[in-house]
Amino acid sequence: MPQNSGTVLPALKELQPTRRPLLWVVAGVLAALVLVVSLLPGGNPRQGADAAAGRVLGEVASAQAAAKDRSGSYATLWLKGADDTLAERGGNLRLEGAKDVRSIECGNGWLAGARVDGKVFLRSSLASDVTEETAAVQLPDCISSEARDALLADLGLRNTWPKPDAASFEPPADKYRPAYHLTPDQRWMNDPQRPFFLDGQWHYYYLYNADYPEGNGTEWFHATSTDLVHWKNEGVAVEKFRNGLGDIETGSAVVDTEGTAGFGKGAVIAVLTQQHDGVQRQSVFYSTDNGYSFRNHEQNPVMENPGEEHWRDPRIVRDEANNQWLMLLAEGHKIGFYTSPDLKKWTYVSAFERDGLGILECPDFFQIDVDGDPGKRTWVLAASANGSGEGRTTGLAYWTGSFDGESFTPDGGHQWLDGGADFYAAVTWDDPRLTDGQRKASRHAIGWMNNWAYARQLPTEGWSGAASIVRDIRLVSEGGRAALVSSPTPALQSLEGTPEQVPAGTLQDGSGDGPGAGPGQVLPVPDSGAYKVQLQLEKPASGSGEARMLLHSGGKAYATVGYDFGTGKAFLVRDGDAVARGAPGGAGVDGAYRQVRTADIGSGNSTVNLTVYVDRSSVEVFADGGRETLTSLVFPPDGVKDVRLASAGGPVSLRSGTVTPLAAIR
Numbered sequence: 001m002p003q004n005s006g007t008v009l010p011a012l013k014e015l016q017p018t019r020r021p022l023l024w025v026v027a028g029v030l031a032a033l034v035l036v037v038s039l040l041p042g043g044n045p046r047q048g049a050d051a052a053a054g055r056v057l058g059e060v061a062s063a064q065a066a067a068k069d070r071s072g073s074y075a076t077l078w079l080k081g082a083d084d085t086l087a088e089r090g091g092n093l094r095l096e097g098a099k100d101v102r103s104i105e106c107g108n109g110w111l112a113g114a115r116v117d118g119k120v121f122l123r124s125s126l127a128s129d130v131t132e133e134t135a136a137v138q139l140p141d142c143i144s145s146e147a148r149d150a151l152l153a154d155l156g157l158r159n160t161w162p163k164p165d166a167a168s169f170e171p172p173a174d175k176y177r178p179a180y181h182l183t184p185d186q187r188w189m190n191d192p193q194r195p196f197f198l199d200g201q202w203h204y205y206y207l208y209n210a211d212y213p214e215g216n217g218t219e220w221f222h223a224t225s226t227d228l229v230h231w232k233n234e235g236v237a238v239e240k241f242r243n244g245l246g247d248i249e250t251g252s253a254v255v256d257t258e259g260t261a262g263f264g265k266g267a268v269i270a271v272l273t274q275q276h277d278g279v280q281r282q283s284v285f286y287s288t289d290n291g292y293s294f295r296n297h298e299q300n301p302v303m304e305n306p307g308e309e310h311w312r313d314p315r316i317v318r319d320e321a322n323n324q325w326l327m328l329l330a331e332g333h334k335i336g337f338y339t340s341p342d343l344k345k346w347t348y349v350s351a352f353e354r355d356g357l358g359i360l361e362c363p364d365f366f367q368i369d370v371d372g373d374p375g376k377r378t379w380v381l382a383a384s385a386n387g388s389g390e391g392r393t394t395g396l397a398y399w400t401g402s403f404d405g406e407s408f409t410p411d412g413g414h415q416w417l418d419g420g421a422d423f424y425a426a427v428t429w430d431d432p433r434l435t436d437g438q439r440k441a442s443r444h445a446i447g448w449m450n451n452w453a454y455a456r457q458l459p460t461e462g463w464s465g466a467a468s469i470v471r472d473i474r475l476v477s478e479g480g481r482a483a484l485v486s487s488p489t490p491a492l493q494s495l496e497g498t499p500e501q502v503p504a505g506t507l508q509d510g511s512g513d514g515p516g517a518g519p520g521q522v523l524p525v526p527d528s529g530a531y532k533v534q535l536q537l538e539k540p541a542s543g544s545g546e547a548r549m550l551l552h553s554g555g556k557a558y559a560t561v562g563y564d565f566g567t568g569k570a571f572l573v574r575d576g577d578a579v580a581r582g583a584p585g586g587a588g589v590d591g592a593y594r595q596v597r598t599a600d601i602g603s604g605n606s607t608v609n610l611t612v613y614v615d616r617s618s619v620e621v622f623a624d625g626g627r628e629t630l631t632s633l634v635f636p637p638d639g640v641k642d643v644r645l646a647s648a649g650g651p652v653s654l655r656s657g658t659v660t661p662l663a664a665i666r
Helices: 017-038 045-071 085-090 145-154 436-441 490-495
Strands: 100-105 110-116 119-124 187-198 201-209 219-225 232-238 247-256 267-276 279-287 312-319 324-331 334-340 347-353 361-369 377-386 394-403 408-410 424-429 443-448 471-476 483-488 531-538 546-553 556-564 569-573 597-600 607-615 618-623 628-633 641-648 653-661
Touching: 045 085, 045 100, 045 110, 045 119, 100 145, 100 436, 110 145, 145 436, 187 247, 187 443, 201 232, 201 247, 267 312, 312 361, 324 361, 347 408, 361 424, 361 436, 361 471, 377 408, 377 424, 394 424, 483 618, 531 546, 546 607, 556 607, 556 618, 569 618, 569 628, 597 628
Parallel strands: 187 424, 247 312
Antiparallel strands: 100 110, 110 119, 187 201, 201 219, 219 232, 247 267, 267 279, 312 324, 324 334, 334 347, 361 377, 377 394, 394 408, 424 443, 443 471, 471 483, 531 607, 531 653, 546 556, 546 641, 556 569, 569 597, 607 618, 618 628
């Protein structure tokens, strides 16, 4: 390490990991000194921040020039993250005075931002000046305004949205129709198909059955959005029973930018499973109107079944490194890998096989950076699976590992993205408007909120099925093993009304003879049934109690969300809701519905944060910053509704809490 005490970001990977926190301490002390100097008589805090930002971003500019000269390319940086690629390629950086620094690159240019004294300043490769007017910064052609906004979000500058209109917070006419989750206008929804961005919109398809409940058979229904929050149902895009090959099932839609399939540059190509008389084959449909309608490829099927019972759900990935298309097929207990130059002629290259997880479905495959560090880029293979052998229900299992263009090699066993009962057939995707580094730092995910064990036994009228909220996922190395962490996509803030504070204090004992027996602390939830609850919970110095958020109807708890400080587990149970009650004695629904669902955060925590999204028929829990999540359907029984906080098994304190109403999207 250089002996210059002003250097706060040398090539950090040359240092022992245990020494890295010291660097942040040094940076913080230096930042404080800069602030003190600016406040001395004659000093101006604004001028001090401007000067510090100018110097810090000047350091970044010099390092970017050096990186380009030495390696032929610019580099990325994130002071608060784990990305020190710019320091490695461009030399030491003196960043004292800045609370955080972020730089992105796109091959032909770069953009950098610094947070100094509570303000964010930007500079790009096109100009030497520094500006606090973020919209005025000159952007290289290869960096979009969306990439700029994502950089600003990384630096803690939140986007702002207009407040929703008052009518969107009104109680619903349909008591179970979600306010802010995508549902079909009528009939049936199941598997999501991975969205793509084209012509200023996200295009998303889901399996839809217009004949439910009288008849079977699905087709692709089209929905669009500009923000992944507000959705518009557009109608059927791929119709069923039209080409003689049977049911239209799950697959992938991709934008064929170079026209490799022969249907023109920019055509949207859907590769999907069709099933007839129990035989599954792969077919191609194509769209020349930006994905609103599809035509049958006359040479369908493009892949004839080789005699497999399970041979479905093609996931298509563009493998730029090898100039090919990659397909993953769900083949029972294995995932088959295939390659193609044109999306029509496919060659088998390898298989990934795992027992103990039931029949694998709806595979996914993507690259993502561990801790946002491009030097730790890895592959993630995911598939919907059955976790009953592990005390779970169905959900999304995933493995991290490496890929050589043909075969995937895992670096350990599987993990689960969500511990709830109703997060299945999930898909993930990135935003093509971002830089490559940003696209590999995080991606979006959405799942079908349902479970085949009871999907046809739910008390909705005239419609069935819902999509989860869109979450953003990152791969982090906390705990010694890389794992996916989830957070609600930031655009959900556009639905927020005025938050109400929950008074801090010790929670009342609510154990008694069962959940909700004690009085509890009543939360100010809206009558609309759509809201977000944020809680910071703390256990006393001794003891290990349990915090409970009790959803009540008619004076009884029908569902409970909580955290057990003794076991280190968040939990969700719905054994008193309308489905669990069913007929007298609770008969008629699969027993899995009533089981407690848990997520292991780890014992020893003195505080824990829970963010709970409640809609009219679902609950989504993000525990400990999204390290663990629980997604489940919940159907309130008739009666007066309220929500209460209570403790059990020992005292628990509420350090802070808010309840925020959420607007309807339709």
